[in-house]
Amino acid sequence: MNFKKQLVLLVFAVGTIVPLSLVAQEKPYIYVKSIYSMPLTLDPIQMSDVASIAVGNLIYDGLLKFSPELELEGALAESWFTSKDGKVISFKLRGQAVFHSGEPVTAEDVKASLTRAMSNKSKVKNLYSSIKEIKIKDDKNIDVILKKPFPPFLSVLAGSTAKILPKTLINNKSFFDQPIGSGAFTLENIDKQKKEISLNAFSSYYLGQPKIAKMLLKETTEEVAVQLAKAEELHDLSIWPLTENNNVFSFGQKISSPVASTWIIGINTTKPPFNDLKIRQLFKNQIPTEKFRIKFYPDAIKANGYIPNGLVGSDIDFSVNTSNIKPPKTKVTLIIPKELSRTDEMKEFFETSMKQQGWNLEVKTMEWSQLMKGYANKSLQSFLVSMNMDYPDADFLLKNFESSNSDNFSSLKNKEIDSLLKKSRETQDRKEREQLNKKALSLIEESAVTVNLFYPRANYWISKCVQNLKPNMLSEVYIDYSKVALDENCLAKKLVSK
Amino acid sequence: MKQVTLFKHVSASLNVYRWITAFMTAIIVSVLFSGLFFNYKINSDKKIISALSPYLSTLVVSSDRPELMRVLKSVSSNAQSQLVLIQDDMVLASTRGLEELDRSFVWPSSQVQVLGATISGHSLFISEDIKSPNQNIGAASVVMISDLSQILWVTLAIFCSILFLSFGASLFLSYRTQKTIKKALAPLEQLQSDIKSLIDGKEIETSPLMIAELEDIRNTVAQTKNKLDNAKDKLAEVKAKKLSAEAYKSLIHDLHNPVAALRQMVSLSQDETVDAETKTEAMNSLPRITDQILNQVTAAKKNLEENVVALRELNIIECVKDSVNQIKALESSKKLLIDYNADQILVPHDPNLLKRALNNLIENGLEAANSEVMVSVKNKDRHISIFVSDDGQGMDESLIPIYFQGRGQSGKANRQALGLSSTNHIVKSHGGKLIYRKNQHGGSSFEIRLEAL
Numbered sequence: 001m002n003f004k005k006q007l008v009l010l011v012f013a014v015g016t017i018v019p020l021s022l023v024a025q026e027k028p029y030i031y032v033k034s035i036y037s038m039p040l041t042l043d044p045i046q047m048s049d050v051a052s053i054a055v056g057n058l059i060y061d062g063l064l065k066f067s068p069e070l071e072l073e074g075a076l077a078e079s080w081f082t083s084k085d086g087k088v089i090s091f092k093l094r095g096q097a098v099f100h101s102g103e104p105v106t107a108e109d110v111k112a113s114l115t116r117a118m119s120n121k122s123k124v125k126n127l128y129s130s131i132k133e134i135k136i137k138d139d140k141n142i143d144v145i146l147k148k149p150f151p152p153f154l155s156v157l158a159g160s161t162a163k164i165l166p167k168t169l170i171n172n173k174s175f176f177d178q179p180i181g182s183g184a185f186t187l188e189n190i191d192k193q194k195k196e197i198s199l200n201a202f203s204s205y206y207l208g209q210p211k212i213a214k215m216l217l218k219e220t221t222e223e224v225a226v227q228l229a230k231a232e233e234l235h236d237l238s239i240w241p242l243t244e245n246n247n248v249f250s251f252g253q254k255i256s257s258p259v260a261s262t263w264i265i266g267i268n269t270t271k272p273p274f275n276d277l278k279i280r281q282l283f284k285n286q287i288p289t290e291k292f293r294i295k296f297y298p299d300a301i302k303a304n305g306y307i308p309n310g311l312v313g314s315d316i317d318f319s320v321n322t323s324n325i326k327p328p329k330t331k332v333t334l335i336i337p338k339e340l341s342r343t344d345e346m347k348e349f350f351e352t353s354m355k356q357q358g359w360n361l362e363v364k365t366m367e368w369s370q371l372m373k374g375y376a377n378k379s380l381q382s383f384l385v386s387m388n389m390d391y392p393d394a395d396f397l398l399k400n401f402e403s404s405n406s407d408n409f410s411s412l413k414n415k416e417i418d419s420l421l422k423k424s425r426e427t428q429d430r431k432e433r434e435q436l437n438k439k440a441l442s443l444i445e446e447s448a449v450t451v452n453l454f455y456p457r458a459n460y461w462i463s464k465c466v467q468n469l470k471p472n473m474l475s476e477v478y479i480d481y482s483k484v485a486l487d488e489n490c491l492a493k494k495l496v497s498k
Numbered sequence: 499m500k501q502v503t504l505f506k507h508v509s510a511s512l513n514v515y516r517w518i519t520a521f522m523t524a525i526i527v528s529v530l531f532s533g534l535f536f537n538y539k540i541n542s543d544k545k546i547i548s549a550l551s552p553y554l555s556t557l558v559v560s561s562d563r564p565e566l567m568r569v570l571k572s573v574s575s576n577a578q579s580q581l582v583l584i585q586d587d588m589v590l591a592s593t594r595g596l597e598e599l600d601r602s603f604v605w606p607s608s609q610v611q612v613l614g615a616t617i618s619g620h621s622l623f624i625s626e627d628i629k630s631p632n633q634n635i636g637a638a639s640v641v642m643i644s645d646l647s648q649i650l651w652v653t654l655a656i657f658c659s660i661l662f663l664s665f666g667a668s669l670f671l672s673y674r675t676q677k678t679i680k681k682a683l684a685p686l687e688q689l690q691s692d693i694k695s696l697i698d699g700k701e702i703e704t705s706p707l708m709i710a711e712l713e714d715i716r717n718t719v720a721q722t723k724n725k726l727d728n729a730k731d732k733l734a735e736v737k738a739k740k741l742s743a744e745a746y747k748s749l750i751h752d753l754h755n756p757v758a759a760l761r762q763m764v765s766l767s768q769d770e771t772v773d774a775e776t777k778t779e780a781m782n783s784l785p786r787i788t789d790q791i792l793n794q795v796t797a798a799k800k801n802l803e804e805n806v807v808a809l810r811e812l813n814i815i816e817c818v819k820d821s822v823n824q825i826k827a828l829e830s831s832k833k834l835l836i837d838y839n840a841d842q843i844l845v846p847h848d849p850n851l852l853k854r855a856l857n858n859l860i861e862n863g864l865e866a867a868n869s870e871v872m873v874s875v876k877n878k879d880r881h882i883s884i885f886v887s888d889d890g891q892g893m894d895e896s897l898i899p900i901y902f903q904g905r906g907q908s909g910k911a912n913r914q915a916l917g918l919s920s921t922n923h924i925v926k927s928h929g930g931k932l933i934y935r936k937n938q939h940g941g942s943s944f945e946i947r948l949e950a951l
Contacts, residue, residue: 068596070564257596301600309600310563392564434560457600471596
């Protein structure tokens, strides 16, 4: 090769490699995370779906938060103290906590946010119904006074609905188009066409600037998400309930953990034939839950009851004899989320197995957002969902069956259950609460408003270049992304290899 | 065999035992420690679990995993161990990570059972069942997993420390032992010194030895030395007497010729048949012969009276050196060299007389020499020879017997040459011989030849 050609080659090589390396150095790496749906809302007191909660937990912070092992930790609150009678909880705010706007988080903001959560427009007002008064002591100190002691209240404040928002901005109508919180990430942009949400690391985050500079939340289906992960265009599939034998784990990292979740088929008691208790009980007994679990989610755990495994109330032992009941001729429709993988197989499975037992069952798939709408307006006859917990207390799931709760998907009205829940909330005795909740759960089982399919095991797929991702036993939405990092050397190697 | 100091000898002898003792001590102590600690750890951990068991069973009944995790985490951080709570073979709570929850607990494949605990790799597994008196909680147990690395490191540290200390103690002990032995040997050394002094003829340490047996030995040696000296003196006396008798015999022998010559001359002077010239010559030689006889008798008498020998077994080299140094101090115009092939040659001799004899020979040699006189001592198998050689003209060998007998005329003055006679007598008194020959340079070489021991 003559000198001129060598020189040209050298210039070409330098011209290619140098820009690549410069790109690798200058442009921050974007952490791409898959979500199954765009959030339905970014208003914490309106959230009930996982996608909304997942985004909310990135942007907002509350007074408290859950550790991966479900221990309560201070978030915006530096410390807290509960009075002996359990009615007064005093919080001291962190001095360095600020909103994305730069304004400090004050007791005024806390009062405004909690008051808002208690208001009538709040979907979660029942969670805050125990609050009697909120007293501001000074800029950084605030007392929350309860009507009666409510043991799970601190857990409520660690949940996804108890986020603190800036008082001065919260009442702006367009606030939630570009919301401001005090969380680890700031919202840059929501692209509804591309179905992407861009977030930036909040440099003044009170726990230190997150190691991920930029995050992109991308709406996909499970199958598309897996393909993108294989193509190394995604770093995080933690939102998806992957089984441990999914071949996506042949590359990347697998992080496995139990989660506080129960997959159920929810039953609407207002929709015939499910307005008949016996039919509901028969339906509950005849759904092949174990076969479904083994076929589709073999690493999940058999569900003993409605409460997820490892939480008080999960070991309910209840059964009812339905041998003398016959299935109705009325068609029963079961809705399953379209975004799940193998939905065709699931459809086939349920229809075939129930048909064999004499049921006229039709399984339909529905987009998640539509399913949630149907869930909310109680238009669905039966539906397959994952019931996640916002805090690790049976009360969170039990309240779904309170007669007065608008979130009561089954529309069950049982005074005894209501009474038991009321008593349970009023007692500070742990054992007594446990007994009351167990009784309520037994009644719920008896009411057959849920078919408890399984307790899922979270198998999170993340890229090999992702570091410090620690699962949370409550839910993947509580993973602390302020500590997650991307290994730049790993990413640079992948870039060069491409 | 190479000589070593006492300490090195003791140290070398104890070396193997030192190492073995240090190792055994270190092993025993560290094994004892680790065993005790191990036992304590197992019992302590079991007690912790037993103490927690009632509360844990309550939480297991309630399936209150968050509270179980919190309690286990607290115990774990205090006990510096990992804890796993198992119910019906499934992990209900664990401080080892969330990955393990709701899965079967896997015991390590390779394990050893010790004192009711399980050891696998560098981990100690202690398992205790949890029982609820009022409710069936299935097969529930808590496994406490402790890292043995710390115990192993501490055991290793103890082993090394004890090894070092034992070794140090052993070295110290052997040092003290050496000192003690040295102290104990002091009387022996004193004894050795005293015996040496006795041999050298010096004054011995008068203070008695502190060890009775050694004092007895010293006394015995001293007495033996005295007896030996007395025996030597007696022997010397006997020998001197013998030599004196020999000297008389020699004188008588030597006188025979001159007396015979005298008789001949008297006979000639009185013989009528002899001519007058012969008679006159015979008459004239009578005084000369008579003088010679008288000189010889006088020399012999002088030798016998003045040169009474007292033989003692001493280092003849010292005697030769003294003689040479004495002459050197007086005479320095010519070279006086000394040569000897041993530092010590023990020969029975009278150092005073022998020195006199040597001085005479050396002085004669220096007078006759051109430039140098060599005095050499040779130790041969049967005799010791002292040579005095000069590089002068030498002497007429035929006249040597006359000079040895004392009949010779001095070349220095008009008088009798009694030096060689005296020297000869002294040598004979020692039982030796005085031999003259001309050396290779033509000068004189006198050899004093004495019998070896």
